[in-house]
Amino acid sequence: MTVQIGFIGLGAMGLPMATTLVSKQFSVRGFDMRSEAVASLVESGGKSAKSAAEAADGAEILVLMVVNTAQAQSVLFEAGALAATKPGAVVVLMATCAPSDVRDLAARIAGEGRFLVDAPVSGGINGAKTGTLTIMAAAAKPVFERCRPILSAMGDKLFHVGEEAGQGAVVKTVNQLLCGVHIAVAAEGLAFAEKAGVDPRLAFEILSGSAAQSWMFNNRGPRMLEEEPLVSSAVDIFVKDLGIVSEAGRATKTPLPIANAALQMFVAASAEGLGTKDDSQVIAVYRKMAGLNDNQKG
């Protein structure tokens, strides 16, 4: 357990993931732009760094849980984190990024004598807190094996999806395609029930137990019927993630008509000023389009 781990990006997902590693006796040095996030990690027994390069200093494994590819590039190359790692170190990219960007990043990292494991996750904040994430990792097998202990610590559903960087990102992209469509169509169905004269609460009760069920329908449906639900994941996350889906479809010449229709609904929700609201609030766009009165929700 003397492997030195650098961890950059201590946000809603990154902080509980890093804390889980610490709780399992890994040596973690963390950095985030928000100093209170670093302080939280230290409280849990982790080490603090004042910069990305300091977090990476001498690390054999550098985990990135940043917002997007641009941040990953900035941290690695502009802030000097990659050069600070031990030669031969492994960068574990766990953020949701476009497959083509991940391939480019892997090539650049290889040019500096390090390795990339493309390892996006699914399972949300709860999965991050409890070490029960789904992790879809792509890398040459020996590189993957070097990271298996820390990946297994963060996720109980660990898959080696391929040897090439970008293949993990593909599976995550398909995951987000399905999740995003399932949320938008849940809103489409519940708004339709309401407009057509059926209590959407009753429709939810019936459909959540029928073949119409999805994990997202059952999870987001109740929040669609609340006035101001807590934000578990924001509308703008799906504007970003279905945007990655749309671009990856174009890049691979794969027409994705349903995913692109769903993307437009999240874009519309963001345009309505709901970008930072819970993603269940995409239903507001459907209700408005259907001429339903905002004051009689549900």
Place this chain on the structure above:
Amino acid sequence: MTVQIGFIGLGAMGLPMATTLVSKQFSVRGFDMRSEAVASLVESGGKSAKSAAEAADGAEILVLMVVNTAQAQSVLFEAGALAATKPGAVVVLMATCAPSDVRDLAARIAGEGRFLVDAPVSGGINGAKTGTLTIMAAAAKPVFERCRPILSAMGDKLFHVGEEAGQGAVVKTVNQLLCGVHIAVAAEGLAFAEKAGVDPRLAFEILSGSAAQSWMFNNRGPRMLEEEPLVSSAVDIFVKDLGIVSEAGRATKTPLPIANAALQMFVAASAEGLGTKDDSQVIAVYRKMAGLNDNQKG
């Protein structure tokens, strides 16, 4: 149990539903255009009729499990089944029909001194065989209560969704909206994984256990990866049912962009000659659009 039940429409769903009633000691006289279906019911202990009117003769409850509204109208009014029922009888319409058609039918039936219970079902052939259907029934409460014993015999999830004919059809329409989109988007996701260089079997294994899961993804996904899966429900059923969704959206002025995008994929599958194939084969349209070779499926 001396209530006389007429049952018209002994197809893939109707025959097991009628047989379930017989097995629970109800007195059922059945009719179908296919005499072998009627013979099957008789083998199970039901009574046979040589015409729709004979099945309905003196019945207090007349169940219709026909293909669509046109067939229901033809049976009731042209074939004389409605006039043959006991005055004050209840017609239980369990087929998937457009909400507006169901309302029209209810008015016409009321004009003849009978009642309509709008009671579509979900749960498929297996639910029909085992008496475990979901039934979403709309009718005035006393009329609903008259039918409760036979509805409870066919379905273990019985909901009284409203007092007005058409409200059951609305819930069923939303059910089909979600089911149809979930099938089409499952195909979209798995074809995308394949085109982007990930084994779709591995993608299915990962995503069927993640937040990307839906009942339809988990049920149809494996059949999407087979060459010639058994037909559990045909492509053309969703051409019809998402067609009803599309029309009901237009009739109620509810924009349904995702459902309409999904409908086009089933129409394309039918145009490819796949109308009678298993609905999972909508994936063939995605694979063809993405330029994937038919001979290298999966």
